[in-house]
Amino acid sequence: MDQRAAATAAGLDPATLHDVLRVAAAPDFDRWRDQVHRTGGCSDPVHLTGWTLAKDRTSGDTLRRYSTEAEPGGRLRVACGNRRASRCPSCAHTYSGDTYHLIRAGLAGDESKDIPATVRDHPRVFATLTAPSFGPVHNRPDRGACRCGARHPENDPVLGTALDPESYDYAGAVLFNNHAGQLWQRFTNRLRRELAARAGLTQRELKDVLRVSYGKVAEFQKRGAIHFHAVIRLDGADGPGTVPPSWATVQLLDDAIRAAAVHTYTTITVPAAGDQPLRRFQWGRQLDIRPVKAFGDGSDITEQAVAAYVAKYATKAAETTGSLDR
Ligand SMILES: [Zn+2]
Ligand SMILES: [Zn+2]
Structure with a gap:
């Protein structure tokens, strides 16, 4: 031959x-x-x-x-280590798998990562913090049509783009993405204060009895704005191996997260520069908090579902926006 x-x-x-x-x-x-x-x-x-x-x-x-x-x-x-499946399917798959195991370990415990299975009994929620509005965008509402009058098909490239490009705050959207990490930082600081206040403790006293653990990923929405998915868990003072105080309930955690997310401290101020005015950013009004259960009874989200969801977004993020894939 x-x-x-x-x-x-x-x-x-x-x-x-x-x-x-x-x-x-x-x-x-x-x-x-x-x-x-x-x-x-x-x-x-x-x-x-x-x-x-x-x-x-x-x-x-x-x-x-x-x-x-x-x-x-x-x-x-x-290996290039790129997290985006469109750049490198193999490395993105590895990263997605790593994220899955990391988040899953945080929820269900993993002896090899020094997280005992008893974290299952700790208060845990899956929270989504969104970006504020920068102007109306084309969307697919559950009922009725988009504000432009059209009923957009699912893969319509116009989805997520500005209804009125003249008035949409594109610069604001970019600045928000740039500062979203700081906003998250402020949110976590405030959350500890809210937890302490609910327990009638000072910040210092709180440290002696409770630790807050996070696992989070940033996701780009269709409109290109970042939002965060996070697993937030309450541990005892020395971390996952220690039992949180009895007052630390899922309800109290839920309550504290809601208060921290909208508190004025949880604001990022971007000073005026050039022709750009001063801007203050807070989280968007949409705030989703769901308790995480070990086994699904239909009402709550399960550990597996959270881990799979977070891992998926860790790699899919950039592709769904059509943003520059670098
Ligand atoms: Zn690669
Ligand atoms: Zn539309």
């Missing part, structure tokens, strides 16, 4: 087959395969060239030396 016929039989074009044969026949094929394997099948690995040298400080002896010169093609391949 000539190479062309062989290529067709293998479902490859002749150039690819030629390449495959060249790589497979090379003396360093095993090392090459090892590299590909260790990148987890990354579709766009980063190629590194260079060397490292470790010397004993006192004796000056060379402890370890490594150079990419000995590697196949003189390069070391490492």
Whole structure:
């Protein structure tokens, strides 16, 4: 069989087959395969060239030396680590899996991560904090039509775009995304104060009996604004292995989150610059808080559902917005 016929039989074009044969026949094929394997099948690995040298400080002896010169093609391949499935399906899958296990461990416990299964009995909620409005956008309301009068199909590219591009606060939307991390920080500070107030304790006293744990991901909505999904859990003073005080209930946590989210302290002020006015950002009015249960009885969200949901958004985020995928 000539190479062309062989290529067709293998479902490859002749150039690819030629390449495959060249790589497979090379003396360093095993090392090459090892590299590909260790990148987890990354579709766009980063190629590194260079060397490292470790010397004993006192004796000056060379402890370890490594150079990419000995590697196949003189390069070391490492996984790109991109979280977006459209950039690298393999790395995004790895990241999604890691996120799933991380969130799941936080909810259900995981001995290998030093989180005992007793965290299941701690008050836990799944909360969604949204961005404020920057102006009306095209949407698909549960009932009736969009404000523009149309009934948009699900994949309509116009969804999430401004109804009135003239008045929509695009700069505000960008600034909010930029500062959303700080807003989250302020929210968590305020949450501790709200919890302390409900227990009749000072902040310092609270620290001695309670710790708040978070697992959160940022998600881009269709309109391009960030919102946060977070698992918020109450532990005893020394973390997941310790029992929270009896007054720390799901109801009290829910209540404290609502108060913290709308408190004036939970505001980000972006000073005026150039032709941009001063802006103050708070969370949007939509605030969703759901208790997390170990097993679904239909009314509450389950651990698995939360972990899967969060992991999905950790990788899907950028794709659904059609934002620049970098
Ligand atoms: Zn990759
Ligand atoms: Zn519309």
